Amino acid sequence: MSNKEKVPENTAVRLSLCLRYLREMKDDENISSEQLAQLTGIPSARIRKDLSYFGQFGTPGKGYTVGKLKEQISKALGLDRQWNIALVGVGKLGRALLNYLTFKKSSFHIRAGFDVEREKIGKKISGVKIYDPYQMPKIIREKKIHMGIVTVPQEAAQEAVDLLVISGVKAILNFSPVRVVVPRYVKLRNVDLASQIEVIPFYLAKDNFPDR
Amino acid sequence: MSNKEKVPENTAVRLSLCLRYLREMKDDENISSEQLAQLTGIPSARIRKDLSYFGQFGTPGKGYTVGKLKEQISKALGLDRQWNIALVGVGKLGRALLNYLTFKKSSFHIRAGFDVEREKIGKKISGVKIYDPYQMPKIIREKKIHMGIVTVPQEAAQEAVDLLVISGVKAILNFSPVRVVVPRYVKLRNVDLASQIEVIPFYLAKDNFPDR
DNA sequence: GAGTGTGAATGTATTCACAGCA
DNA sequence: TGCTGTGAATACATTCACACTC
Structure with a gap:
């Protein structure tokens, strides 16, 4: 029980x-x-x-x-099954995650990358094919992708998220350092790396330090 | 007041x-x-x-x-002053952060990188010089570095942290996905990217979702 | 009138401490 | 005896709601 x-x-x-x-x-x-x-x-x-x-x-x-x-x-x-992922924004951070997730066998499988840069489109990076964002709805449907990881610059974040949402993705992990909005039925999680760094001096000064 | x-x-x-x-x-x-x-x-x-x-x-x-x-x-x-940073581990994630922090003018200045890979040592990456880890105590003293960012593979994490600590750094941001230990006087903050991803299916299934 | 600053009320999370089982 | 599983106690965080100020 x-x-x-x-x-x-x-x-x-x-x-x-x-x-x-x-x-x-x-x-x-x-x-x-x-x-x-x-x-x-x-x-x-x-x-x-x-x-x-x-x-x-x-x-x-x-x-x-x-x-x-x-x-x-x-x-x-919920790790007893396979989850298919789309990576939106294949810059340095995106590639770091790609690399990380493609290496170890896990419940996660990055099935497609999306980027606006012409030179990347059509190429494979760490074994993952990169597409033009306009193809997102089609690719996400075809490849049965469940969740999106967003690592685009902040100006592009909301747009990237909107595209994922209309493509039917139900969960989004957002690494861009801005709040984005999604419909209530989409699960959104924000990871703000900039704040993680920016916040350290505060804990250094104060004697409030967490997370040992 | x-x-x-x-x-x-x-x-x-x-x-x-x-x-x-x-x-x-x-x-x-x-x-x-x-x-x-x-x-x-x-x-x-x-x-x-x-x-x-x-x-x-x-x-x-x-x-x-x-x-x-x-x-x-x-x-x-505590952002009204300059903070000098050492980056330990200049892999993909390290370079993403480097890139991020060197771009925008901020209170943070990455003053040195450390990596075990011979090809990187002596080079500059995003304007930051890369050193052999054995030089850490010397460089950190000379460059008056206050905090360390650790982006090494998990096997190397504790070692990297120990080196930072004996070099006199007072705060560490650890991106490697293991718990590391530090003396009480050192402030440690962990950012676990792997968990951030791994945890999503749980929130998808349940209707517990945070962080809108 | 509009919006701050803050106690008091509520909600959430962690820790304690121990009864009960192998 | 050693360690789980869990209510009850405590600590912490958020939200409400309003007196007070410009």
């Missing part, structure tokens, strides 16, 4: 981190929430609670079986 | 976002917290409260003067 409380905002991020460490272990090993806490830096009680929203996977006195835990977390996060 | 409550965790991130929009406006314009809310997507009351931790910058019935507000936020975030 699974805990009926509301799942907190970053349970998923924490479990994703746990999963990364579990992947480096053997399936038949055992691990306690306390050991996982050591590895990840997340308090053990938090880990147990995060897991409890999805079921009871542990054995009192013993801990968790790595293989089973991996499987359960993957399922909880 | 300034509100004596404790400053919440992501006040700084929110103010950094506000600042980005303010920078595109004329200094003598006026803006209300409600207008700023429209631009940023942050509720107006939250903006007013965030500002209130640092002083009273507005005029009732009128709003804020853009120029003054920019100045005050910059000061609150």
